Structures are given as C-alpha cells and as structure tokens.
Amino acid sequence: xxxxxxxxxxxxxxxxxxxxxxxxxxxxxxxxxxxxxxxxxxxxxxxxxxxxxxxxxxxxxxxxxxxxxxxxxxxxxxxxxxxxxxxxxxxxxxxxxxxxxxxxxxxxxxxxxxxxxxxxxxxxxxxxxxxxxxxxxxxxxxxxxxxxxxxxxxxxxxxxxxxxxxxxxxxxxxxxxxxxxxxxxxxxxxxxxxxxxxxxxxxxxxxxx
Amino acid sequence: xxxxxxxxxxxxxxxxxxxxxxxxxxxxxxxxxxxxxxxxxxxxxxxxxxxxxxxxxxxxxxxxxxxxxxxxxxxxxxxxxxxxxxxxxxxxxxxxxxxxxxxxxxxxxxxxxxxxxxxxxxxxxxxxxxxxxxxxxxxxxxxxxxxxxxxxxxxxxxxxxxxxxxxxxxxxxxxxxxxxxxxxxxxxxxxxxxxxxxxxxxxxxxxxx
Numbered sequence: 038x039x040x041x042x043x044x045x046x047x048x049x050x051x052x053x054x055x056x057x058x059x060x061x062x063x064x065x066x067x068x069x070x071x072x073x074x075x076x077x078x079x080x081x082x083x084x085x086x087x088x089x090x091x092x093x094x095x096x097x098x099x100x101x102x103x104x105x106x107x108x109x110x111x112x113x114x115x116x117x118x119x120x121x122x123x124x125x126x127x128x129x130x131x132x133x134x135x136x137x138x139x140x141x142x143x144x145x146x147x148x149x150x151x152x153x154x155x156x157x158x159x160x161x162x163x164x165x166x167x168x169x170x171x172x173x174x175x176x177x178x179x180x181x182x183x184x185x186x187x188x189x190x191x192x193x194x195x196x197x198x199x200x201x202x203x204x205x206x207x208x209x210x211x212x213x214x215x216x217x218x219x220x221x222x223x224x225x226x227x228x229x230x231x232x233x234x235x236x237x238x239x240x241x242x243x244x245x246x
Numbered sequence: 247x248x249x250x251x252x253x254x255x256x257x258x259x260x261x262x263x264x265x266x267x268x269x270x271x272x273x274x275x276x277x278x279x280x281x282x283x284x285x286x287x288x289x290x291x292x293x294x295x296x297x298x299x300x301x302x303x304x305x306x307x308x309x310x311x312x313x314x315x316x317x318x319x320x321x322x323x324x325x326x327x328x329x330x331x332x333x334x335x336x337x338x339x340x341x342x343x344x345x346x347x348x349x350x351x352x353x354x355x356x357x358x359x360x361x362x363x364x365x366x367x368x369x370x371x372x373x374x375x376x377x378x379x380x381x382x383x384x385x386x387x388x389x390x391x392x393x394x395x396x397x398x399x400x401x402x403x404x405x406x407x408x409x410x411x412x413x414x415x416x417x418x419x420x421x422x423x424x425x426x427x428x429x430x431x432x433x434x435x436x437x438x439x440x441x442x443x444x445x446x447x448x449x450x451x452x453x454x455x
Binding site (some may be wrong): 061062063064066067118143146147149150151152153154155160163164167168171194196197198199200202203204206207208210212213214215218222223225226229233 | 270271272273275276293317350352358359360361362364368369372373376377380403404407408410411413414415417418419421423424427429431432434435437438442
C-alpha cells in the first residue's frame with residue numbers, strides 16, 4: 038500500500054512539474070487537461086483521477102510553484118545573517134530565480150496579474166500566498182531595524198512594497214523587454230533601497246560588489 | 247459610402263471596448279470570439295468579418311488599450327511643465343488609471359506578464375509598446391536633468407526602470423492584495439525616487455502634497 042501511494046505521489050509530482058512549466062507559458066487560465074495529457078503522455082481521465090477538476094489542478098500548480106519559490110528563495114535567505122545581509126540574500130536569490138526562468142518563481146509573479154480580476158478560490162489562494170510573502174519580507178526588514186543596521190523610523194511594509202516593485206520591474210525588463218541590463222538595473226535599485234534604509238548613525242558598510 | 251465606413255468603424259470600436267474590458271478579466275489568451283459574440287450580441291461570423299483571426303483581434307485590443315493609456319496618462323502628462331512636475335503628473339495619472347481600474351492601462355500592464363513567454367507578433371507588438379513607454383519616461387527624466395532640477399549624474403533609464411517598478415507594485419498591491427494603503431505607498435515611493443534624483447545644489451522645493 039505504501040508503495041502504491043508513493044507511486045501515485047510520484048506520478049502526481051511529475052504531472053505538476055509539467056503543469057507548472059506549461060503555466061509559465063500560457064498562464065493558469067490557458068492550462069488545459071487535454072494539453073497536459075499530451076505533455077505527460079497520460080489520458081485525460083487519468084489526470085482527472087489525480088486532480089478532479091481544472092480548479093483543483095490550478096490550486097495544486099500554485100502550491101507546487103510556491104513551494105519551489107520558498108525552497109529556492111525564501112527559506113535559504115532566512116539562513117543569512119539577520120538585517121541587511123538577509124535582505125540582500127533574498128533579493129539576490131529572487132533575481133537569480135528570474136534570470137534562470139525558474140518556473141515556480143515565474144508562476145507566482147505571473148499569476149498575480151493574471152488572477153487579480155478573477156474572484157474565486159484560486160485567486161484567494163494566490164492572494165494569501167502573496168500576503169504571506171509580503172509579511173515575511175516586512176519581518177526581515179524589521180529585523181534589520183532591531184539589529185540597528187536600518188533606520189529606526191523606517192516603515193518595513195513600505196520597504197517590502199518597494200522591493201517587490203524592483204522584482205516586478207526586473208521580471209518585466211528581463212522577460213518581456215529582453216533587456217540585457219535588467220539584472221544590473223535591479224541590483225542598482227536594491228542598492229539604492231538599502232542605502233536609503235540604512236541607519237545614518239552607522240559607518241557605511243564595506244561594499245560587497 | 248462614407249456613412250457605411252463610419253458605421254463599420256463604430257461597430258469595430260464598440261466590439262473593441264467590450265474586448266478590452268474582457269481582456270482585463272481573462273487576459274488576451276482567454277479572449278474568445280465566442281464569448282465576445284455573446285458580450286456584443288453579434289454573430290461569430292460578424293466578428294470574423296471585422297478581425298479575421300484571434301491574433302488580429304488581440305493586436306487590435308492591444309492597440310486600443312495603448313491608445314487609451316496614451317490618451318489618459320502619457321499625452322496629458324507631456325503638457326505639464328518639464329522636469330519634476332512632468333514626472334509627478336505622469337505618475338499621478340498612472341496611479342489614477344490603476345485606482346479607477348481603467349481597462350486600457352490595466353491591459354497594458356497585465357499583458358506584459360501574460361505574453362512574456364509567448365513568442366509571436368502579439369508579444370512583439372506589446373514589447374515595442376513597452377520599449378516606447380520606457381523611452382518616453384527616460385526622455386521625461388532627461389528633461390529634468392536638462393532643466394537642472396535633477397542630478398546631472400542621474401541615469402534616466404534607471405529612473406524609468408524604478409518608476410515602472412513602483413507602478414507594478416501598486417497594481418499588485420491594489421488589484422491582487424486589495425490593500426487600501428496601496429495608493430499611499432506608491433506615492434511615498436515616487437516621493438522617495440524624486441528625492442533621491444533631485445539636484446542637491448537646488449533648495450528643497452515646496453512640498454505639493
């Protein structure tokens with residue numbers, strides 16, 4: 038029984054890997070069980086057995102993408118030293134995930150605009166994920182204030198807003214405009230954000246890049 | 247003949263108004279001639295007569311959205327005094343278009359992530375529009391340097407990148423997160439961008455808000 042469950046889980050994971058990759062191209066709305074059957078070599082009825090409905094599939098795609106993003110960007114960054122190094126680490130990993138066209142990170146970003154006007158459980162799930170992400174960034178920034186590295190009068194939620202804007206501008210400039218300067222511009226924007234956030238009573242830290 | 251042409255043009259415009267509104271919800275990929283026939287009360291064959299193909303319809307939707315965005319945001323801003331007032335005017339109009347959920351502006355923003363991984367004429371058209379927009383913002387910022395209001399060592403293309411990031415973060419925070427502070431955060435981000443860009447040899451301008 039355990040062996041069967043494991044095989045079922047492996048099949049489900051393999052389908053979801055294909056589904057996330059397809060979603061990067063065509064969006065959650067463009068994802069069809071028919072195309073996915075072709076991509077995976079499975080029957081549509083076999084896919085229905087795993088997900089039941091297109092909505093269940095879309096929710097599973099979001100969960101898979103969010104887990105990939107958390108595993109490659111957010112959780113590793115939480116191991117960096119608290120304060121500015123942690124913010125930089127998060128930003129660097131996030132930019133790398135955009136540069137590499139990592140499917141999970143791209144789906145989380147792209148689904149944000151796709152679903153914003155489509156009320157329902159899929160939008161609710163994505164909104165909850167983005168609120169959690171904004172909350173995590175806000176707490177990372179607040180940690181920098183506690184450490185004394187960042188200005189005491191800083192609004193951490195504002196920095197989270199600003200940082201998400203840099204990431205969105207990077208994805209746009211890299212992925213749509215095909216601009217080779219996208220990464221450098223994004224790093225400069227992060228540098229400027231951190232420079233403005235830094236506690237002015239501290240000496241300027243050694244430049245790391 | 248002229249009367250007929252005008253009627254055809256009016257019908258085409260009415261179809262495109264519906265099509266842009268539908269695109270805000272479902273994206274360019276989700277736009278179907280079938281749904282549009284239902285929305286407009288026309289036959290699918292009547293719609294084919296106007297657009298020929300889904301791709302032609304998508305291109306016409308982008309052109310319509312871009313014209314609305316240019317008419318309500320970009321062209322009026324070019325009448326504001328050169329330099330910082332023009333940047334502020336552009337930003338204020340852009341934020342207003344997001345707050346009002348103006349269909350044209352939203353389509354231009356949303357299509358950016360939808361199409362970034364879908365090579366073809368529709369992506370090419372959108373990319374050209376966004377490059378033109380980035381170029382316009384860059385020239386508006388460069389005008390502020392020429393006027394002496396902004397720092398001579400400023401990189402206008404970087405400011406255009408940064409400003410687009412603020413707008414994307416605003417759309418995300420307002421439209422997906424439903425955050426009532428989205429507008430205030432975006433204005434604060436624009437203020438910070440302009441404060442960092444300002445020529446330090448000039449006296450601080452009177453605060454306008």
